[in-house]
Amino acid sequence: MAELTSAALNIxxxxxxxxETIEEGLDxxxxxxxxxxxxxxxxxxxxxxxxxxxxxxxxVYLEQLFAEExxxxxxxxxxxxxxxxxxxxxxxxxxxxxxxxxxxxRLSPAFQAWKAAVSxxxxxxxxx
Numbered sequence: 001m002a003e004l005t006s007a008a009l010n011i012x013x014x015x016x017x018x019x020e021t022i023e024e025g026l027d028x029x030x031x032x033x034x035x036x037x038x039x040x041x042x043x044x045x046x047x048x049x050x051x052x053x054x055x056x057x058x059x060v061y062l063e064q065l066f067a068e069e070x071x072x073x074x075x076x077x078x079x080x081x082x083x084x085x086x087x088x089x090x091x092x093x094x095x096x097x098x099x100x101x102x103x104x105x106r107l108s109p110a111f112q113a114w115k116a117a118v119s120x121x122x123x124x125x126x127x128x
Contacts, residue, residue, distance in 0.1 A: 029048065
């Protein structure tokens with residue numbers, strides 16, 4: 001386990017919390033496709049996409065911080081799969097069927113799989 005500064009631990013905790021928030025946001029957006037009562041899903045989806053960008057930026061820092069943990073770095077690098085799925089939404093916001101297909105069929109599953117792999121390795125730093 002890497003020896004981390006309090007600033008690094010704080011970043012990791014915020015990062016882990018953002019992962020949870022993104023997951024909740026994607027769950028809400030997915031549910032909004034079948035529940036018209038759920039309003040503002042497009043705004044939330046836009047926020048999720050912005051948050052994914054922040055995760056990508058932070059991954060660069062984490063890859064440096066954990067450079068000696070090759071397995072963990074490989075998991076962080078797999079975030080490109082999530083970004084590729086998110087990129088498929090470009091130009092699709094006005095097409096509800098395409099948006100649902102991309103969010104439910106690509107983006108959310110890619111994020112869930114990636115988050116599961118990364119969260120397990122972060123847990124030891126978050127729960128201290």
